Amino acid sequence: MKTLQTAILVPVLLLNAAAGFPAARGDKYASWDDVNVVAHGLLQLGQGLKEHVMKTKAQMRDVNSQLKAFNATIVSLERKRHEQDEALEAIREEKERMDGEMMKQTKDIRSRVNALEQKVDEVSKAERGLNCKTAGVTRNKSSPAPNGKLVVAAQNRRIDHLVDKIKQQQDKLDKQSLHLLTLQNKGVRFLRRRHEETTLRGDSVPSFAQDCHDLFVRGQRTSGIYTIQAQNSQPFNVLCEMTTEGGWTVIQKRLDGSENFNHLWESYQKGFGSLNGEFWLGLENIHTISEQGQYLLQVELTDSTGESHANLYRVQIDGKEKNYALHLEQNSTSGAQGGSLMTGAAGLPFSTADRDNDLAADVNCAELHSGGWWFSSCGASNLNGKYPRRPGPVRWQPRRMFWTNTMGQKNSLSTTLMKLAPISITTSQNKSYIF
Structure with a gap:
């Protein structure tokens, strides 16, 4: 810029200098000096222009090299994004394969456990009968029957062996569930990492739905597993139940006892299980969904007799600073089946064995009943609570999952489903509703 200014200033000064000399025709020397001055100025002007052109060329070369580097970076980012897409697809395929194997192994283990429990029952009955016979023989004879004691000892060893097998099968099932949960978390972490990288690059960020009903509004009509992103949270996977009225986000599901729900606070906060089977979505995820607006909680139950009930509540769930307290609004005159979820104005905080937040002063309800609630x-x-392995009254198995109806009767359950949807959703199904 300075060179260009100099090039313009020199001829101006030269012209002014030339104008100051006399223009007499007879003075040859004065005229020749003027020509020399002008020529010298033009020479300096040409030199300045040459330097300016050379600098401009160097600047253009730098700009071209930077553009090439930028284009190479764009190509590299596109290649990495394509590789990430392929990796994500591979994770999804592996997850689907693991889910199928998990369901198959769960059914197999479930059938084996049932068979082992039946054998244990048979052995127990045989042991009781043998004890009665042994007692009768002892009363009739002066000395006990050593053979009877040996048989009883053998039966006891067999029972212990069967119990050990049941524990081994349960441990195997727990490990498979943990592996599947790790795989799901890996996929979620990959999505979060990709989301952060995209944000740092300044590219357009994919817009996730806020819940399953938002997916329904966008045109999705198929039930299944989707990725959502509630307000003020990272993306996470959910199970969506699509109906003709809208989309429901499932937060809890139990159907066969394949998942152990006797966890501590941290697990209930983060969530556990498989979205393709039994699971708990996680208190933090449930809270982030429900705080987006006014929501409904629908609880669907099937008791041990096969009878189904459904109850609908207006719901609000606080954050971790209030121990995820549950607030429900209901009409006490509705006569529905689900009067056991009475929260009151203050709400009910969530409680586990290691976080005793229940309203009972003299007992830890989570330790008494198992699980968190x-x-x-x-x-x-x-x-x-614990999934019931065999039918029977709740009072005989206090740790099993149960529900008290408005008549004060505790019903043993075989399936449960809890799901959320915005209050704007409409329904025409014939169910019991509580508002």
């Missing part, structure tokens, strides 16, 4: 005085309900 919004306990009040321990006796109303617990949908996260």
